[in-house]
Every structure is written in structure tokens, then in C-alpha cells.
């Protein structure tokens with residue numbers, strides 16, 4: 155049975171993804187606020203309205219939704235929520251929510267260029283279609299309010315906005331100073347590491363974001379906050395956030411060194427490395443595994459432990475330094 159503890163009610167909703175359920179949070183304050191909005195499936199909606207009713211509410215009672223990030227499992231049910239809802243999120247959420255056609259042209263080209271650079275062979279259009287297929291379960295809405303680092307939101311004043319980019323280019327977390335609670339979205343998860351997903355920059359002129367480097371910086375940022383509990387986007391709450399962060403950073407470093415060993419022997423493309431790292435799943439989960447591979451390569455380049463060179467066809471090869 156769902157219930158409020160310290161004005162926070164955790165509502166777990168089903169998703170069709172490997173990650174399993176997604177957690178959204180109803181926050182009692184001057185204004186009834188929902189953190190994230192599940193995925194756009196009938197199952198998720200039924201589960202959501204049922205659990206809301208257990209708490210004594212209907213979707214019409216929710217006045218504002220605050221997004222931790224733009225991924226479909228965190229925004230989809232916005233589609234079926236009341237029209238007059240305020241929707242807060244990082245500015246990067248905007249083009250995804252309103253399906254901005256200009257943005258998606260640049261978005262698609264961004265991935266085509268990357269597929270080429272990575273040394274992928276085959277039908278890029280169908281690869282991209284697969285990469286984008288979760289967007290079907292996203293919402294078609296508009297962000298009403300852009301929020302950023304340090305902001306406070308009316309009716310939700312106890313919480314301060316922290317920018318925690320990495321897993322997504324839109325990722326925000328929310329920190330309540332009086333008791334150290336953190337609404338962490340997918341920034342920290344109890345049992346799995348967050349994938350630093352490859353996503354295009356907001357402006358087509360900008361360089362490709364380096365999500366693993368952003369993610370590490372966002373993880374280290376948590377050391378500046380006394381966190382009693384983190385409410386996460388998937389799975390259980392995390393009590394000992396700082397030691398979890400240390401473990402995550404260490405594990406990432408270990409995996410990067412494993413990649414460094416691979417490129418000591420011979421120059422390899424991103425796709426070569428991806429296949430070696432994830433022989434069983436790279437075909438099924440190309441987006442996640444290429445993101446994870448790029449994460450390690452970006453990291454190795456950042457610590458000057460690898461070198462990247464392009465061949466005459468524009469395919470990138472990596473060697474150890």
C-alpha cells in the first residue's frame with residue numbers, strides 16, 4: 155500500500171523495458187507535485203491512477219510535474235494528464251516533449267555521423283529507428299517552465315534544483331536541506347550503474363557532449379551535500395549515497411582500464427570494442443552498449459591514456475597511450 159512518509163509517496167509503475175519498474179514520487183506541499191510521470195502504456199496509467207486513489211487523489215489534483223530528465227519512462231504519462239498542468243524541467247527536455255522537427259533532423263544526423271565514426275556497418279536508418287523506438291512511449295506536451303541549478307519552485311520551496319547531467323543531457327536532482335533527502339532520478343540507482351547515454355547537443359553547432367565525464371562530475375558533486383536518503387528512479391532508496399558513489403567511480407575506472415588493455419594490442423574502432431565488451435547483448439542493445447563503450451573511451455582520452463585517430467574514411471581508431 156502506498157503511503158506518505160515525510161510528505162513523499164513512492165509510486166512504482168511498470169515499464170516494458172529491461173530496467174523494470176520506474177518510480178515516480180508524489181510530494182505534498184503547498185502545491186501537490188509529481189516528480190516524473192511514468193511511461194505511456196495502459197498498464198502504467200492504470201497502476202498510476204489506482205495508487206493515486208489509495209493516497210486519496212486523482213490525476214486532476216496534481217498541479218505540477220517536475221521532471222528529473224526527458225527519457226520516455228519518466229515523462230510518458232504526461233500525455234494523459236490534465237491540460238492546465240505546469241511542467242518543469244531542464245531546457246533540454248523541451249525539444250523531446252514537443253517533438254521539435256528541426257531538433258530531430260539534427261538529432262538523426264548526429265547519430266548517423268556517430269555510426270559512421272564508430273565503424274558500424276549496415277542499415278543506419280533501421281539502426282536509428284531501433285534507437286528511437288522508446289520515444290513512441292514518450293509524451294507529446296510542452297514544458298511550461300525551464301528550471302536550472304539553484305532554482306526553487308513555488309509550492310515546492312523546500313527543495314533546491316541540482317544539475318546532475320550525465321545519464322541524460324537534461325538530468326536534474328532535487329535536494330531538501332532540512333533533512334538531506336534527495337530526489338535522484340536516475341542519477342544514482344541502488345543496484346545498477348546509470349548508463350551515460352549518448353545524446354546530441356542542444357545546439358547543432360555545439361560539440362558532442364561527453365556523458366561519462368559529465369556523469370563523474372555530477373557524482374562527485376554529491377560529496378558536497380549531506381544526503382540522508384536518495385529516492386531513485388528505479389529500485390530501492392539509497393541510504394549511503396557517498397559510499398555508493400565511490401564504488402560507482404571505482405567500477406567505471408576498472409572498466410576503462412579493461413578497455414585500455416584491449417587497445418594496447420591493436421588499434422580498434424568503437425564498434426570493435428563494443429562487441430568485445432558486450433558479445434551477448436550488443437545487437438539487441440546497440441544504443442546502451444555503444445554509449446557504455448564511448449563512455450570508457452571518452453574517459454581514457456580525458457586522462458591521456460588513449461589516442462584517437464581517424465582513417466581516410468573518417469572511421470575512428472583507438473590505441474593505448
Ligand SMILES: [Zn+2]
Pocket residue numbers: 223225228321322340
Ligand atoms: Zn533515464
